[in-house]
């Protein structure tokens with residue numbers, strides 16, 4: 001008989017496996033998979049979709065707990081019927097939020113990934129408990145137990161929401177990494193660029209402290225911010241694909257002409273610049289409608 005035991009998977013191993021599985025599913029989906037991922041990231045919205053959807057369960061379940069309290073767990077009360085409806089709606093919203101959240105999480109690592117996994121596990125636990133409460137509410141005489149379970153689940157998801165706040169406000173997950181850049185709003189000469197650049201080559205130049213990606217195509221110069229808005233990746237180290245550039249870190253794709261996001265996970269366009277050559281120097285200026 002063997003003494004070998006299977007070690008308990010650590011959270012990191014679990015994160016690795018789960019993240020790999022999510023990314024494999026999206027990859028196997030090809031172009032449609034990419035479209036679904038873009039949708040769930042919120043590329044179409046210009047903003048992460050996950051925090052929009054989380055408002056549904058948070059609001060609904062707050063209504064459930066409040067109405068449960070006011071109805072005194074009396075299953076014949078009109079308030080109890082409202083509590084049950086809000087609970088069901090919250091479950092639907094939570095499922096949508098979960099898909100969007102796990103999609104954002106699939107492009108994280110380190111502390112973000114670790115905190116995101118705990119946030120996810122707590123939410124799965126909370127959602128399971130709310131679902132159990134919803135089922136119990138449909139059986140006669142089980143309302144008190146159902147209310148106790150959903151109240152406990154509300155506490156769990158509340159703590160999880162706190163961790164979700166940490167992910168954004170402390171760790172910067174899915175925030176715009178160009179939010180604090182001092183953009184060149186007047187014509188600013190760049191350093192690091194040869195006067196005549198090679199066609200279809202990614203150049204990283206500096207415009208008074210702002211990193212700018214400069215590309216020459218069809219004898220015309222295009223410039224967007226060189227820092228990927230998703231998590232700060234270096235776009236100059238990415239891949240040129242037609243008139244777009246792909247970030248080397250998680251594959252966000254930006255149009256060189258206007259900075260528009262073509263593929264996520266980034267949901268924020270790259271600031272784009274007008275370019276001119278003056279007195280042997282390359283100058284850039286932020287496009288005025290940004």
Ligand code: FES
Nearest residue numbers: 228231233247250
């Ligand atoms: S840093 Fe994540 S896609 Fe660029």
